[in-house]
Amino acid sequence: MSLAFSEMSSVVLETPLPDLSVLRGVAVTALGVVAVVTGALVFKVDSMARATYLLAASFVAVGAAVVALHLDYVGVVVVLMMLMEMAVMGVFMVMLMGMNPALMPMSMVHSKRRALVAAGASFVVLAVGILLVDWPQRSSVPPEGPAGSTEGGATTYSLGDALMGDHMLVMMVVSPVMLATIVAGVVLAQAQGRYARLGDDLRGTTQGGRR
Amino acid sequence: MTLEVVLVVAAALFSVGLYGALSQQVVVMVMMGLELMLNGVVLAAAGFWWFTAPEPSLQVLLVVVLAAMTVEMAMGFAVALLLHRTSGADMTDMAAELKQ
Numbered sequence: 001m002s003l004a005f006s007e008m009s010s011v012v013l014e015t016p017l018p019d020l021s022v023l024r025g026v027a028v029t030a031l032g033v034v035a036v037v038t039g040a041l042v043f044k045v046d047s048m049a050r051a052t053y054l055l056a057a058s059f060v061a062v063g064a065a066v067v068a069l070h071l072d073y074v075g076v077v078v079v080l081m082m083l084m085e086m087a088v089m090g091v092f093m094v095m096l097m098g099m100n101p102a103l104m105p106m107s108m109v110h111s112k113r114r115a116l117v118a119a120g121a122s123f124v125v126l127a128v129g130i131l132l133v134d135w136p137q138r139s140s141v142p143p144e145g146p147a148g149s150t151e152g153g154a155t156t157y158s159l160g161d162a163l164m165g166d167h168m169l170v171m172m173v174v175s176p177v178m179l180a181t182i183v184a185g186v187v188l189a190q191a192q193g194r195y196a197r198l199g200d201d202l203r204g205t206t207q208g209g210r211r
Numbered sequence: 212m213t214l215e216v217v218l219v220v221a222a223a224l225f226s227v228g229l230y231g232a233l234s235q236q237v238v239v240m241v242m243m244g245l246e247l248m249l250n251g252v253v254l255a256a257a258g259f260w261w262f263t264a265p266e267p268s269l270q271v272l273l274v275v276v277l278a279a280m281t282v283e284m285a286m287g288f289a290v291a292l293l294l295h296r297t298s299g300a301d302m303t304d305m306a307a308e309l310k311q
Contacts, residue, residue, distance in 0.1 A: 020261065032220030032254060039227045039247045043235065055243050062224070062250050066257040069217075070265070074273045078253060081277065085246075085284055092288055093239050096295055108236040108302065115234035123226035130218040135263065142265040155270065162267030163274070170271050174278045181282045188289035191296065 020069070027068045035061035043109075048093045056086040070142065072152030073159055217258030224251030236302045238291045242284065249280045 020028070038058040042051045059082035067075030109115075145154030163171050187193070198204040224247060231244025253276055260269040298305065 029216055029220070032217065032224075035250065035254070036220060036223045036227060039224055039250070042243055042247070043227075043231045043240070048237075048239070051240070051243065055246065058224075058247065059250060062254050065254060069257045069261045071257050071260060071270065071273070074253075074257065074270060074277070077277060081281070082246075088284075088288075089239060089243070092291070096239060096291060108240070109234045110236050110303075112234050115230050118233055119226045119230035122229050123222055126222035126225065127219050130215055130222060135214050138263055138265070140264050140266045143267065155265070158267045159270045159274070162271055167268065167271045170275060174275065177278065177282060181285045185285045185289040188286075189292045 024068045028065045031061045031065035031068065034058075035065070049090065052086050052090050052093065055089075056083055059083070059086070067152065070151045070155055073156040214258055214262035217262070218255055221251040221255035221258065224248075224254060226251075238287075238294070238303060241303060242287045242291075245283060245287070246280065249276060249283070252276055 035058045038054045038061065042054045042058070045051055045054065060079050063075045063077075063079035063082070065075075066078060069075075142151060143154050143158035145157040149157060194202060228244045228247030228249075228251060231247060232241050233244070235241045235244060253273060256269065256273050256276060260273070
């Protein structure tokens with residue numbers, strides 16, 4: 001089966017494939033607009049709790065749009081990961097801000113005008129580039145999964161096939177990076193390490209000592 | 212429905228995130244801006260996948276972007292905690308010595 005996928009992925013089409021279905025096209029556009037609007041409201045609303053929920057809504061919209069583009073696995077991972085991340089973010093807000101984040105009105109910005117100009121300019125540059133570039137035609141067909149699988153299921157199957165096959169190096173690089181992140185996160189976040197308590201030689205005799 | 216529509220929406224998401232990352236004073240809100248920028252990258256990559264080359268390689272790129280988002284959040288919160296503990300800072304302006 002893996003052989004079939006790698007062969008299939010390099011097939012060059014003589015005629016372009018039919019586009020997304022109308023329903024999916026409308027869904028992707030609408031969800032994208034929802035993601036942009038909720039994303040913009042994140043920096044507009046008065047409370048951090050609302051900002052967190054709006055950011056979560058933005059991520060859910062993008063995750064759903066990704067699912068509508070037949071990338072079921074990645075879309076579902078985006079939704080699940082970001083909902084948990086926003087929950088963690090809420091905890092950090094309460095912890096770091098030291099206030100009731102749902103009730104406290106706030107506007108904590110600096111260089112607002114410059115930031116707006118920079119954001120507007122980046123959008124204009126990107127949009128002009130997007131509209132001017134002559135994008136290539138689709139060069140391959142979506143993968144076919146095991147018999148009876150849906151299109152989304154087939155892409156999930158092909159992703160697993162790629163990660164455990166041709167693209168295993170990606171997994172092998174990402175895994176130690178994740179481990180290093182866990183270790184670095186603990187090292188940075190812990191209140192007092194053994195070097196702070198016991199000194200540079202870890203014997204408790206040199207400078208350092210308990211602060 | 213074309214690739215351009217998806218990319219323009221993704222560019223809008225990226226720009227909104229850029230505004231947040233540049234303008235917000237609270238560290239957590241700055242990170243929200245960065246997340247929104249990566250959100251745009253995810254949408255753009257998914258659009259590229261479908262409209263140019265629906266094959267596994269681009270999906271793998273999306274997995275890498277998701278991993279980058281995770282690392283960014285974890286490291287960002289760890290540094291925010293460290294800053295808060297050492298100098299009581301929860302706003303970027305309170306950590307201005309970092310640019311010296």
